[in-house]
Amino acid sequence: MRVPTMFHAQLRSALSRPVRRELCSSLVLFRLKTTNSAPRVPKREAPTLKSKENTSNSMRSSIPSSPHTKTTIRKGPPERILIYHGGTGRTIFLGVLRITTIFLFGVTCLVVAPAFMSSDFPSYIGPAIVIGGAIPMLFVSYTSAPFVNFVHLALPASVRRSREQALQYAKQLPPTATLYINTMKFTTIPRQTQVRLGDLVPDKSKLRPVSFRNQNPAPLPWWRGRTLRQFFTTEKSKPGRESTTFYPELWEHVYKQIRYPLPKKRY
Known part of the structure; x- marks a missing residue:
């Protein structure tokens, strides 16, 4: 079939009415054929493909690379083991006793001894008080030194x-x-x-x-x-x-x- 062409407006007016109807109908059919020849690809297919690729990649990453990646837990004892414990109560008692004797010695040196270092008392009373306050501290320190915790x-x-x-x-x-x-x-x-x-x-x-x-x-x-x-x-x-x-x-x-x-x- 010969492809119809567009004529000028004056030429179309010169044609008869039946000829002009046939010309319009042929143009409409030609346009429909040219527009419907190439099918369009739906836009929603691209994200579905991407989602499939993402799921496949995630599944691949979740699969362990090798069975040798498991962490090993040590079941044996460490380098040093505790074999003796002296007792928590005894250790605390000795620690408090030492601190008490140190505090007592500090009080005798800073408070009691200076009060007796005056002309109203003999000169030997002040040093004697200091020595008396040091005796409990030295005794407790010496006797409790060998105690093993x-x-x-x-x-x-x-x-x-x-x-x-x-x-x-x-x-x-x-x-x-x-x-x-x-x-x-x-x-x-x-x-x-x-x-x-x-x-x-x-x-x-x-x-x-x-x-x-x-x-x-x-x-x-x-x-x-x-x-x-x-x-x-x-x-x-x-x-x-x-x-x-x-x-x-x-x-x-x-x-x-x-x-x-x-x-x-x-x-």
């Missing part, structure tokens, strides 16, 4: 795989086993002393309670004072809070090894 045992790496291995090692300790003994300083500050099991021997004292003594104390600088040599503990550990690092049943075996050391072999 805690004892920790260092475990080698070969016996930290399980609790059973640690128990077997602690029941038969070698002389080179390391113990960390925690005591209290003059100012109630905790003090830790590192000792070897082979250097501890049984000991006694008439002036203060003592269970054993360290034969080879480590030298300290002059400004840190003397190294503590004598220690006091009971045969059994006091019960404490249950923990994976607390082994109170081991102290009986360690205490027996200290009180009754094995004779040295002669070669």
Whole structure:
């Protein structure tokens, strides 16, 4: 069929009415065919594709990369375990007693002694009051110095795989086993002393309670004072809070090894 063309307005007026009707109808059909030939793509398909891609990516990311990424939990004991606890009540009592004697000495030096340092009293009363206030402080500090609050045992790496291995090692300790003994300083500050099991021997004292003594104390600088040599503990550990690092049943075996050391072999 021949494609109709547009004519000028004067030319269309010259045509007859039936011819002009046929020309208009042919133009309308031609426009409908050209407009409906190319189908349009709906706009809503793009977000659906994106959502499918996002869901697939999220599922891929949620899948673990490899089965070896699981975290391992250590079941064995740590490097240091607590084997002796001196008791919370006894430790608090000794700490309060030391603070009380220090406070008493301060009151005698700052309040009581200056009141007697005048011409109305002899000159020796003031120094005597200071000395009398210092005696309780020095006595409590000296007698309670060996009291042990805690004892920790260092475990080698070969016996930290399980609790059973640690128990077997602690029941038969070698002389080179390391113990960390925690005591209290003059100012109630905790003090830790590192000792070897082979250097501890049984000991006694008439002036203060003592269970054993360290034969080879480590030298300290002059400004840190003397190294503590004598220690006091009971045969059994006091019960404490249950923990994976607390082994109170081991102290009986360690205490027996200290009180009754094995004779040295002669070669």
